Amino acid sequence: DARVTQTPRDKVTEMGQEVTMRCQPILGHNTVFWYRQTMMQGLELLAYFRNRAPLDDSGMPKDRFSAEMPDATLATLKIQPSEPRDSAVYFCASGLKSPQETQYFGPGTRLLVL
């Protein structure tokens, strides 16, 4: 049963610390997405990659966030330095470029910045 995996599932950190979230997309999927979910803003797209190349990161605060895909099996989202307003659930999703291109979501990383 192919699934997107994310680590860590929960993260509590102090303001100013670096946070790294990892995602393993479904094997064979060539598009990877990072979303942030908060009560106020709902689900927001932060960035996405196709074939490991960044296609759109316009939703991401560039000064403190960075997203990379070092290889086809790993995507990372880093926040440095973290701030309390970054507290949210961060989802990774993967998909296969096709007319339908359904996105399959990981379980999310729940981040709390104190």
Add this chain to the structure above:
Amino acid sequence: AQKITQTQPGMFVQEKEAVTLDCTYDTSDPSYGLFWYKQPSSGEMIFLIYQGSYDQQNATEGRYSLNFQKARKSANLVISASQLGDSAMYFCAMREGTGANSKLTFGKGITLSVRP
């Protein structure tokens, strides 16, 4: 203007009855896709059903069906024979265009509670 509108704040349904969750969308692109996702209290986002703008038939997946009314720009989710496990948040989403664009825009979601 919002691209995806889900205005029902919360829905209640009796177990074994059918329920319709509303979604309207706004796009000028002739080619688009519509998706529904379920988010139970555990937090994961579960894909339920997809409807393409050129699909002639309404999509169905088991107990889920999509009432696609293109002229009205609505894509309502119908859940038949509700189960207690259907209690969750439900999100409608849209992808516009084809080619390079893979971005989904999500609505604010609707909470569904199934009563025993």
